[in-house]
Amino acid sequence: MAWNDPQWGKKNEGPPDLDELWRRFTARLKGLFGGRKTPGGNSGPNGFGAAGLGIVAAIIVAVWLASGFYIVNTGERGVVLRFGKFIETTQPGPNWHLPWPIESVQVVNIEQVRTVEIGYRNNVKNKMLKESLMLTDDENIIDIQFAVQYTLKDPEDYLFNNRSPDDAVRQVAESVMSEIVGKSKMDYVLYEGRADVAARATRHIQDALDRYKTGISISKVTMQNAQPPQEVQGAFDDAVKAGQDRERLKSEGQAYANDVIPKARGMAARLAEEAAGYKQSVIANAEGDASRFKQILVEYSKAPVVTRERMYQDMMQQVLSNTTKVLVDSSKGGNNLLYLPLDKLMHMSGQGTSPAPVMLDTTPKPGTAPTTQDDSHSRNTFRSRDREDRP
């Protein structure tokens, strides 16, 4: 009858009668064990009952024996105990042990990497300050987070020798790290010695765990974080910044040097060039002057008196035409007191707008103004020696 038969539940109203069920069950049992009073049964009731008993016993024994099968996966080992005593370690694959209560088995995963985190839980940011703050050799405090990864090397030792082998890893790791840190200088732990600290920790933790026969094999100690504590982080950052500042200052100095020295080289080159230029110009001038003089000298030698007179007159003309002149005849009047308004003369000539050269006789009177003439052809025999400003 299907469960969804609409007739279901209509045959007997209400819940099934438990007495009825029990009665049926015992009846069936009786049948099974030969209690059935079958008329005409050739075998005796006793014989049939023994056979049934045998079958049941066999089934029970078979089930019991089958309960001894177990499977060990790769990376696991089975540890078999007989009456509580260790017998053997079984390899991966299907295995069988004598069933309960004679033997029992415990399957242990030995290759699974287990991790203990010290100084933090789950996330490095989730710090456990009680674990992570450690004193260093130079009496500083550092904040250290690390993880210990381990596998099992001996499942028997792991199971039987320690009550809490996994806790032992944590305790030993904490103790070892605090010892190593306690024997190191702060800078060593924080900076250059991190890898070394981890390696030493691995070794020491393993040693201690071996002493307790935990059957644990430490595969790695990973330093997650080693820092100065929060309280002094600022000062440490500033020190790092100071290092940068130092580099910056040095670079600035270098930049200055790189600016100044090439400029100086440039200036040196300029001096050298100018000197070379000066040398050539001086020589050229000398040659020019000499050449001019020689040529004049040739002409002069031909007619010295005339040339001399001409040159004198030329010079006088040029000088007088360009200067302010005061003509005083002292021979006639003897030594008359003569007043010359020199300052006014200077002022007038300095204005240059209406230069009025004055010619004075013994009796001062305005004279005719000679024509002014710019000395366009003035030239220097000796060039002025130019000197650069020295820095």
Add this chain to the structure above:
Amino acid sequence: MKHFNILIVAVLVILILASLTMYTVDQRQNAMVFQLGEVVAVDKQPGLYFKLPLVQNVRYFDTRVLTLDPAEPDRFITSEKKNVLVDYFAKWRIIDIRQYYVSVGGDETRAQTRLQQTINDGLRAEFGKRSVHDVVSGERDQIMATLRQKADQDARKIGVQVLDVRLKHVDLPQEVSESVYRRMEAERKRVANELRSTGSAEAEKIKADADRQRQVIIANAYRDAQAIKGEGDARASTIYATAYSKNPEFYAFYRSMDAYRQSFKSKSDVLVLEPNNAFFKYMKSPNAGK
């Protein structure tokens, strides 16, 4: 039917008898058998054993390595009267269950308390002899070894072996930590200042060196330039001398003419002249020259 009943009864009887007479000792345990309160057997090995029913009973003891790990770190005083907070753990296990049972009644807590007292006492003694530095780094191994030895000695009396005593943490109390932080800060500040000042010193050095180089470069250049100019002047002098020495008298005249011209060429130069001057002789009379 009768057989069946008999069988069930037999099985039950066997089971009851077995449970009363047989017992197993686990690999992790040792067992001790009491007969009416008296210890009659100390079974060390795990396995299956028999005992008399009803009059004998069995007690089990854990033989694994156990941990003594105080919940709170304790305060200890060092030789320089500083307080330190010490957190430690000890690994121990029962090796003589009869002794263990006699001494602490097989009670783990009592055994732990006993061990803790010994270790605390040892720690106090060891720390009192040493400075903080020795405790933290220098003589840590010795302290741990001494403690283990002492604790083990004492533990043997209660049938226990102490495998190890390890200092987990040696910390400074909060108020001391604060001053350590201040000191660390000051130290970093010192480092920072040193870095900065060495940086500026080095920069200054580089700059000064650059200035020196500049000065040297320019001075050398000036020296060389002057030498070159001197050469030029010398050459010019020679040229002038050779030219002018051909007629020094005329040169003096020629040069004077030029010098007069150069000297009086501005309106601000005022010449006060006498008409007697040779230059004006024709101004006085056109026949003066004759």
